[in-house]
Amino acid sequence: MALIKGNFLDNIGRVYGIYTGGFLAFIVLMAILEQLGVAADTIGILFVAFTIAIYALIGWLSRTMEVDAYYVAGRQVPAVYNGMATAADWMSGASFVAMAGGIYFGGYSYIAFVVGWTGGYILVNSLMAPYLRKFGCYTVPDYIGTRFGGNLARLMAVIVLVAASFTYVTAQINATGTVAARALHIPFEVGVWFGLLGILLCSMLGGMRAVTWTQVAQYIVLIIAYLVPVIWMSNSQGFGIIPHFSYGEAVQRITELEAEYGLLPAAEAMAGLSVLTTPAVAPVGDYAEWKFVTLAICMMAGTASLPHILMRYFTTPTVRSARKSVAWSLLFIFLLYFTAPALATLTKLQLLDPTLPTAIIGKPIEEVLALDWIRNWSQVDMLAVADQNGDGILQLNELFLRPDIVVLATPEIAGLPYVISGLVAAGGMAAAMSTADGLLLAIANALSHDLYYKIIDPKAETATRLIVARILLVVIGALGALIASLQLTGILGAVAWAFCFACSGLFFPLVLGVWWKRANREGAIAGMVAGFVAGTAYLYYVYNGGTPWFGLDHLRFGIVGMTASLVSMVVVTLLTPAPDEEIQKMVDATRVPTGPAILSSNH
Amino acid sequence: MSGNEVKLNPEQMDRYWGKTRNLTFVILFLWFIFAILIPWFAGPLNSVSFMGFPLGFYMTVQGSLIAFVVLIFVQNWRQDRIDDEFGLQEEE
Structure with missing residues (x-):
């Protein structure tokens, strides 16, 4: 305990400095073991096991029985560290594992994720974070419930929060299961439960405080794991140590190679696997x-309405530091997001460019089939090579990949030592675990604080509240793992849905709560209900084969939901009386950074 | 949270919020350019070359992202100045 209180905050830089040094030393040690002939599998297991053990240790050291510490880490997280924790909270299995693969196959149309997942922070900083921090709430429904008043508004916010976050968390538990299964050589169904165990070790004992300090540690692991292979590849391809400003030539080269090989669809499609048919650079198709x-x-x-992100800004000491930490979050997130397209480009070049030794397109099929990485990944059905035109040469449209494996397979594709693959597995695990922790905590906190304490049993004692919160954490985690083990959806798709649910139901009620004094309870309830119902109904419609309106497919149903939400919130508000004097004063107080919080601590 | 209570009178409150709102609108306008307009015109912009990249591609994978990071730090710097002007500093 002494390590974490006071003492810890004064030495925080040194603690994480030592941790980072220790992790780098661990990587070097693994590299040495690999040279000494230790098996690749053992190195993978050591990477995953060692990092999870560290997170669990941090989780145990941060255990607490205080409400303020459990819900908002005692509101004393410095801005820079909260920035790192938010970055880990934010960058999920989808960002780490799936995004570069999406860009590899989808080109321009998938870069929308890169722009969306960074530009959203401008909205967080401009419209939400400082004002919600001033409010002094524990959860997002706490804000809705107090600003608009009444249990119905609070309950609706809880429902939207649970729908969005639960969709999201199953995708993350799925990702931890995938990584654990491959690194530890256990079946996926077991890997899911193993992943959940790791996730709960980080959050159960210490709530937000434990999650904060493990997320900082996880950020450090995941950013190192993402950058190292890219820097390595870039260096060996002659683009220098920092490829970001110099891979323009690689982009041009790919455009030339695309023209040379031709972007043809496969002669015979394979379920779940893709061939490259989209150009890397140009927008193509209707409505691109x-x-x-x-x-x-x-x-x-969605970024600006996802509760697990907004609640991170409740943990800073002041409004000003909340703003500062949004800026740091974006900077830390930016480091990964502007690397992802570079990774997609350089990996593509490794495979396509005949002047590089790793290229496989245009090589004889037998030679390609003999490669270790091709064999490893085809064994698990995530890759296939099929000579469909029978000329004995691998064509671009005869290489089938599952988009999700591009990042994980890149070290092997580029011929890097196995230690890098182990590092990437640990990074993917860190990314998925940290997001899953944030999401589980957001759900459990909303249910324990808003539903149980505020609505069902307002007289509950502190100890009871915190025990309820923990039981909910375990139950929801188990439910998530159960659904994840059924593998209903891909990672990136499920994540896009979560964002659409969140923005359909919560974006306008949250924004207008701060920015429109006139907004009242009836309007907010109408906005949440109409947005959530319209969005969900539209999703159901397009997902079951309905013709999308204006190209708005199942990844974009938030547009429909948000429109319905805005219109109904404004109309209903104007048709009903303005909120009373007290609420208007509350809005004024929210807009000023100093002075007492609207909600006292221990509310 | 700081203990120093600064009470703004209604006129000051209006001026403070007016300045904050204007800053926010300027930032959101710039955000709109980088997040919506430039990606929309990525196709035509690609005919321009920038550091070896097609410009439209460069802006969507890096340029707009850099702009977001700069915008958010500038916004916080300006907002801090506004807060200071009205004596709304907090003790950390």
């Missing part, structure tokens, strides 16, 4: 620009 912009808007508005 419209689709980009609508996806980006859904992701940005």
Whole structure:
């Protein structure tokens, strides 16, 4: 305990400095073991096991029985560290594992995720974070419930929160299961439960405080794991140590190679696997620009309404430090997001460019089939090579990949030592675990604080509240793992849905709560109900084969939900009386950074 | 949270909020350019070359992202100045 209180905050830089040094030393040690002939599998297991053990240790050291510490980490997290924790909270299995693969195959249309998932922070900083921090709430429904008043508004916010976050968390538990299964050589169904165990070790004993300090540790692991292979590849391809400003030539080269090989669809498609048919650079197809912009808007508005992100800004000491930590979050997130397209480009070049030794397109099929990485990944059905035109040469449209494996397979594709693959597995695990922790905590806290304490049993004692919160954490985690083990959806798709649910139901009630004094309870309830119902109904419609309106497919249903939400919130508000004097004063107080919080601590 | 209570009178409150709102609108306008307009015109912009990249591609994978980071730090710097002007500093 002494390590974490006071003492810890004064030495926080040194503690994480030592941790980072220790992790780098661990990587070097693994590299040495690999040279000494230790098996690749053992190195993978050591990477995953060692990092999870560290997170669990941090989780145990941060255990607490205080409400303020459990819900908002005692509101004393410094801005820079909260920025790192938010970055880990934010960058999920989808960002780490799936995004670069999406860009590899989807080109322009998938870059909307990159723009959306960074630009959203401008909305968080401009419209939400400082004002919600001033409010002094523990959860997002706490804000809705107090600003608009009444249990119905609070309950609706809880429902939207649970729908969005639960969709999201199953995808993350799925990702931890995938990584654990591959690294530890256990079946996926077991890997899911193993992943959940790791996740709960980080959050159960210490709530937000434990999650904060493990997320900082997880950020450090995941950013190192993402950058190292890219820097390595870039260096060996002659683009220097920092590829970001110099891979323009690689982009041009890919455009030339695309023209040379031709972007043809496969002669015979394979379920779950893709061949490259989309150009890397140019927008193609009907509505390409419209689709980009609508996806980006859904992701940005979703960023600004996802409770597990907003609640991170409740943990800073002041309003000013909340703003500062949004800026740091974006900077830390930016480091990964502007690397992802570079990774997609350089990996593609490794495979396509005949002047590089790793290229496989245009090589004889037998030679390609003999490669270790091709064998490893085809064994688990995530890759296939099929000579469909029978000429004995691998064509571009004869290489089938599952988009999700591009990042995980990149070290092997580029011929890097196995230690890098182990590092990437640990990074993917860190990304998925940290997001899952944030989401589980957001759900459990909303249910324990808003539903149980505020609505069902307002007289509950502190100890009871915190025990209820923990039981809910375990139960929801188990439910998530159960659904994840059924593998209903892909990672990136499920995540896009979560963003659309969140922005459909919560974006306008949250924004207008601060920015429109006239907004009242009836309007907010109408906005949440109409947005959530319209969005969900539209999702159901397009997912079951309905013709999308204006190209708005199932990844973009938030546009429909948000429109319904805005219109009904404004109309209903104007048809009903303005909120009373007290609420108007509350809004004024929210807009000023100093002075007492609206909600006292221990509320 | 700080203990120093600064009470703004209604006129000051209006001026403070007016300045904050204007800053926010300027930032959101710039955000709109980088997040919506530039990606929309990525196709035509690609005919321009920038540091070896097609410009439209460069802006969507890096340029707009850099702009977001700069915008958010500038916004916080300006907002801090506004807060200071009205004596709304907090003790950390």
